Amino acid sequence: MEQKGNQQATISRITTGMPVIDADGTEVGTVDLVQRGDPNAVTVQTPTTDPGSSLDELIESTAVEEPDVPADVAARLLHGGYLKVTTELSDTGAVYVPADWIATVTDGQVRLDVPVSDLPEEE
Template identity: 85%
Template sequence: MEQQGDQQTTISRVTTGMPVIDVAGTEVGTVDLVQRGDPNAVTVQAPTTPVPTADPGSSLDELIESTAAEEPDVPADLAARLLHGGYLKVTTELARTGAVYVPAERIATVADGHVRLDVPVGDLPPEE
């Protein structure tokens, strides 16, 4: 459990906008979202309601809000692990979808205004 505490201490020093560098020294991108771990977050459920269709009585804002994706936008098993341990969402041009997720345990250091990872960018799960 101490390792989980160390990860939470590390991730708490990350702020949005920080550059992220992988283990090979490649600049991955910038932090878009910081999510600390929640030990009680063990499952992620897919929405049970179908995507709403536009009806004349709905406002555009309501429609956009109802179809917005929940974070993290990855398969449910990975989402559960990310929510449990904590993660960063990193905006990047190196992924087809424009973003990747960094599990808290992949953060090597947070120093000098940037985040260093212990894995290459290719090992990070992309946003779906």
């Protein structure tokens, strides 16, 4: 549980416009959105009725516009907190960084403990 608190303390020191550097030292881009974690965020659960088409409908009816990623990834991001990073390294122009993938926030930069290739892209 303390780990979660540390992640939230770390993410609270991040502001939009900060550069993001991946584990390999590659500049990913700049922070576009900072979202603190919400342990009570709506998560996608296995539907109890009509398992056919309702999953996407459920997501669309309950989800906000961000994060624009598959439901399983969105649930993780919403629970733990995340950054949306504007980048030229993605075809869609943005990637998401789960809070627990942030290594440090120092010298006005966000450093990740994963390479940019591991980051989920905006859909």
